[in-house]
Amino acid sequence: MAGLDALVADIEARAEAAAGARIVVGIAGAPGSGKSTAAAAVIDRLGTEAALVPMDGFHLADEQLQALGRRDRKGAPDTFDAAGYVALLARCRAAGRDVVYAPRFVREIEESYAQAIAVPPSARVVLTEGNYLLLDVEPWNELDRVTDVRYHLDVDEDVRLERLIARHVAFGKSPEEARAWSLGPDEANARLIAASAHRADALLRL
Template structure:
């Protein structure tokens, strides 16, 4: 096992090599720490390579808005694979890779509103490495595999399951759910989504362990 964020930064920068731009994907179950890792990695790469060399584009901006979920009768299972605009996400990654000299705008996601926000994020022409993260980057389905095809590598975040689950409940409470409702949502929705994600974990290029001593490259248990 290789320990430390520095090792992850070195591996991420090495992915770029002489290429104009690459996209690194970070996958994992809800609450695994994907966003935390992505933000730490982007910050550390920027500190090493300079501001503007790296950009962050989460998949969360491609949640379908509640108005669309209601139209589809899917609001009660928000967060499942079919409640994302996977084709739009893949198209964004096409632009990120194929148009490196353009300012590429991307949607963000407001966790207080629980809604996507158009053009909240941007990939500048200076970016050589773009980090994206989401639950479903490794799913063996055509709509997700199109996006996977634009990623240089996908790293899967693994860690303690009880801690991951407790973080999810706490997150739902922070953003407005009562504790019992938060626990019920995790049991009904997030646990099922986590099982779908875990089933595809073997397709990852590398595993990053979210452990008590920080981030490290490791192996699935």
């Protein structure tokens, strides 16, 4: 699948086929692939009929990562509250009468704010984006049952790396630190994500 128009049309068709039931849509991809940008563009197109719940809100706090000895590889699968993420998306998908609140990750401080995102009952599409939506290990693979469709965002590797380094620099790393992190922990995660891309319902190029 190529282009934002095709993606939005596919999501709208799936929402229409759901006949009033809420659907949960996932966009997966490696760090720097453009997931957040794509998700924001979809939300802009769908307006109030959609709500965005990013996976990044479920980062474990640095305090917990330090205690677990995982702070130096923040962003790896075991540095997230994956079970909490699955449970919250299950609540979203149930589409009851209550507002569902989700956490938001703030890059400027590298921490999450609890209950910062409101998913109103009126949202017929809940969009989520993140690295590990297609990972086939517990508890990540429980996302299979709480999402209706998942896309894997495919992008040229040189472009992805350039974006990723620029993002790290923008949020405070030196160019040397940004490149080292991008080619170290981020690259290890990117390989893991690429290995699970075949589990997507569709490949997406924007």
